[in-house]
Amino acid sequence: MWSAVDVETWVSRRTSRLDAVHGPVQEIIEKVRLGGDAALIELSEKFDKVHLDTIAVDEDAREAAYEQVDARITECLVEAEVRISRFHELQLPRGLWLNEIEPGITLGVKTTPLSRVGAYVPGGRAAYPSTALMCTVPARIAGVPEICCCSPPPIQPLTLVALDIAGVHEIYQCGGAQAIAAMALGTETIDPVDKIVGPGNVYVTAAKMMLREYAEIDFPAGPSEIAVIADEGAVAAYVAADILAQAEHDPHAACLLISTSAALAERVGADIKKQAEHAPRKDIIAQALKNSGYIVAEDLAEAVAISNAVAPEHLSIQVADPLPVLGGIRNAGAIFIGPYTPVACGDYASGTNHVLPTAGYARQYSGLDVHHFCKTSSVQILTREGLDSIGDIIETLATAEGLTAHARSVHVRRQEKTGNRKSNSGC
Known part of the structure; x- marks a missing residue:
């Protein structure tokens, strides 16, 4: 139920298996498209x-x-x-920001x-x-x-x-x-x-x-997962509780302890067995624990490297000095620091979002936030002075690419006589 694993095996277990359901899903999509x-x-x-x-x-x-x-x-x-x-x-x-980055050129x-x-x-x-x-x-x-x-x-x-x-x-x-x-x-x-x-x-x-x-x-979001980085001083019962909290989600959930202490890993295993014995969802937990295990790292630097390779959905850091560890983390959906920050806080009521990338996708994606529901448009405002300051660059590069109309769209403005030019004081 609780045993050592190597990082390659754990990562391969979490690899998305979307190809296996491509055919049935395509049939469903076509049914909805037509029906x-x-x-x-x-x-x-x-x-x-x-x-x-x-x-x-x-x-x-x-x-x-x-x-x-x-x-x-x-x-x-x-x-x-x-x-x-x-x-x-x-x-x-x-909603909108504008900065004049140099005379006559305002960007935002x-x-x-x-x-x-x-x-x-x-x-x-x-x-x-x-x-x-x-x-x-x-x-x-x-x-x-x-x-x-x-x-x-x-x-x-x-x-x-x-x-x-x-x-x-x-x-x-x-x-x-x-x-x-x-x-x-x-x-x-x-x-x-x-x-x-x-x-x-x-x-x-x-x-x-x-x-x-x-x-x-x-982003792709599948069965829940957690990685815990813990040192010898971590409370085994807390680590075990966090692992079981994710294991009860789904038979395909996966939980990984990365510890600098083999003794702690053993204590966590004993606590998992004890706490899971009377859990209402113990059958689901038992299945999920087959996807789980621990890795003993030589030091915290190696633990961080393993965690970054795994790119977990949830990462719990339970070590004596957590901030240097946090500084080294590059890939994680959400990070929980210290013995009194169970993942369940983020699941329900701390305020952060629990919709997170899984299966290693935390390498490329961020968890759900306000920015997922917005899009941006760049804005530029140039005066005659601003256009003159970059006109030669634009005309030269546009001509080099063979886009002479691009170059002319700048040139015609720069050659315009002042007396024929409409006011652009609004810019």
């Missing part, structure tokens, strides 16, 4: 064993969901939403929210209201005017309540690859979106990757 709503209803019966009379969730269903959710849970969702909003508001870029950036985004919230083994908040609150903070959400039927009341708290009222009972196809391509009921965010299984992830021609995505 629209009817295909979604048919696929819901096939995969979710649910017959749908309607795909859209109406206001009555959202309001009724509150009656099925404990009031204290609703209060906690509201409190979590406040914290998630607070953190993501700190990320808001300026205009930031604009996307017009319409879709969020996928998984269902199945459990309700994930926290994911509903994580996927949609940053979009709302960014200023996206249209946010829709798909989740497998029947949508859990907890999920509906969370989406209502987040301010999302366009909700559809639709799961799996077919939901991604519906949001990317559109159906009679679901309008197509500009971008799709949210985690899911390998079918969902494959569909997101295959439909990027139609809708951009956040």
